[in-house]
Each structure stands twice: as C-alpha cells, then as structure tokens.
Amino acid sequence: GAGVSQSPRYKVAKRGQDVALRCDPISGHVSLFWYQQALGQGPEFLTYFQNEAQLDKSGLPSDRFFAERPEGSVSTLKIQRTQQEDSAVYLCATQRDSSSYNEQFFGPGTRLTVL
Amino acid sequence: AQSVTQLGSHVSVSEGALVLLRCNYSSSVPPYLFWYVQYPNQGLQLLLKYTTGATLVKGINGFEAEFKKSETSFHLTKPSAHMSDAAEYFCAVRNGNQFYFGTGTSLTVIP
Numbered sequence: 001g002a003g004v005s006q007s008p009r010y011k012v013a014k015r016g017q018d019v020a021l022r023c024d025p026i027s028g029h030v031s032l033f034w035y036q037q038a039l040g041q042g043p044e045f046l047t048y049f050q051n052e053a054q055l056d057k058s059g060l061p062s063d064r065f066f067a068e069r070p071e072g073s074v075s076t077l078k079i080q081r082t083q084q085e086d087s088a089v090y091l092c093a094t095q096r097d098s099s100s101y102n103e104q105f106f107g108p109g110t111r112l113t114v115l
Numbered sequence: 116a117q118s119v120t121q122l123g124s125h126v127s128v129s130e131g132a133l134v135l136l137r138c139n140y141s142s143s144v145p146p147y148l149f150w151y152v153q154y155p156n157q158g159l160q161l162l163l164k165y166t167t168g169a170t171l172v173k174g175i176n177g178f179e180a181e182f183k184k185s186e187t188s189f190h191l192t193k194p195s196a197h198m199s200d201a202a203e204y205f206c207a208v209r210n211g212n213q214f215y216f217g218t219g220t221s222l223t224v225i226p
Contacts, residue, residue, distance in 0.1 A: 004158065033214075042119075042205050042216030043159070056212050091158060101147065101166045104214070106158030 002026075004107035006092050012113045013082045021077045021110045023092030031095040032075050033104060034067055038088045046090075049075060050098055082114045117142045117210045121217035129225045134178075134193040136220045138206030141187060147209040148189045150180055153219075154202045162204075165189065176200070196224045 005024045013019050025032055031050055035043035036059075045059040051072035060067070064083075069075040079086055089111050093104040122137040140146055147166050151159040163174025170182040176199075180191045189206060201224045206217045 031212075033212075035214075040124075040218070042207075042218050043214070044216070045213045048212045059213075093159075098212075103161045103164065106151075106160070108156065108158045 004092055004094050004105050006090075006107040006110050008110060009108065010111050010113075012115065014115055015082060015084060017082050018078065018080045019082055019112065021079075021090050021112070023075045023077070023094075023107060025073060025075070025092070025094035026096070026105055029094035029096050029105075030072075031098050031104075032069060033093040033095075034075070034077050035091040035093065036061075036088045037091055037109070043091050046077070079112075082112075084114050087112055087114045117146075117208050117213075117215045119206050119208050119215055119217035121204075121206055121220050123220055124218065125221045125223070127223040127225055128196045130198055131195050134191070134196045134200065134222065136191040136204050136206075136222065138180075138189045138191065138217060139187055140189060140206070140208045142208055142210065144210060148180075148182060149207045149209065149214070150174065150178070150189070150191050151205045151207060151216075152202050153205065159205065162191070196222075198224050198226060200224055 007022045034046040037043040047067045048056040049069040064080045066078045089109040091109045092107045120139045149164045150162040163172045165182045173179045204220045207214045
C-alpha cells in the first residue's frame, strides 16, 4: 500500500490477556518505530528497528512489552498480561532510511482498551 | 536531555484569523525540530521540519515556523485560519533515533 498500515485499528482486551499489534510499513522503508500515545498526551517512543535489528528498546515500559521485525518488514508489538495502564493508542512509524533529517510516516494507530 | 513544551493545550481562533501555536524545546545538541498534525482517528502527518539552514521554514497548508535559537523556540504560524485546520498539533525534537513530542495543542477554528 501507499502508507503505513496497522491492524487491528481497535482492540479491547481483558486485564491479563496477551495482545499482538501489527504494523505494515511502507515498502522498502528501513527504519521502523513504535510509539505509545496515552489519552491527551503526545506520542512516547517505545522502540526502534533498523531492518530486522532492534537497535533501541529503551522506551519499552516493562518486560511485558516485546517487539519484533523478523524479516525487516512487518513488525509486531506484543503485550503480555495486559494491564489497565496499557490502554493507549499504539502508533507505528517508518522511514526510508536511518537519517535524522528525514520524515517519519505514521500509521493510523491501534487503540487498545484494557478492561 | 531533550524535551518539548507546548504552551496552551487548547487554542481557539476565528476563521481567517492568525494561528499561533507555541513550542519551546530543550536540547543538548543542535536540534532537529518538527511539527506534526493529527486529525481524529488518523496518524500524524508532517507539516514542516527544521534541520539546518534557513531558520524560517515553510510547510504544507500555508503553515510556517521559525527556529529561534536564542529563545529555544519553534512556534508554528499561519496567517489565516481555515476550518479544515481544526486538529491536534504536535511539536517534536529529534535526537538520533528518538523523537520527543510535546503534549499537543488542540486547535479549534470558529466560523
């Protein structure tokens, strides 16, 4: 597709359930980022991939959060044993290279609600 | 450390009036600065960016921003607001692989 796509767009989980959020990047984009956007806040960095390598995971809030990009394209953000504080919009962004000059293209996000 | 402060979580302007959204940053290195717009249920879209060179940056939809190092500011302006400008606006500073976003300013345009 022409842009970054994310699925599902909405996810409701019961506390304690595991969830998996998918990001399909723009074809050929090397860099991929995950962000968490809480209600009324700006996006906060979670993790960064360059191709299949996860180069920075300093923003992951706990060891319940795990991200992968095994073939350097599609990425999955997994949250284990979800908690209510995990409720947020999870944004994926990709960039054609690793330069700091260049634009990140954002997907529409997955809104996660944990009951 | 890098951080971004957006003054005013909500701004209302009349259609045709000047839009001014404020952003101040702190950065330990020369900053790369960005403004993004977010419409409801959509991802963020880049309005404009400053990396190097000219400090007055023009973006899409008639927006522009001026990098003022002495004031550590990167305020976003548009001479004449349009109804379609109603959205959430985020200022961000980039350091390496990480973006640091402000908390956003919600712009309302009054007809």
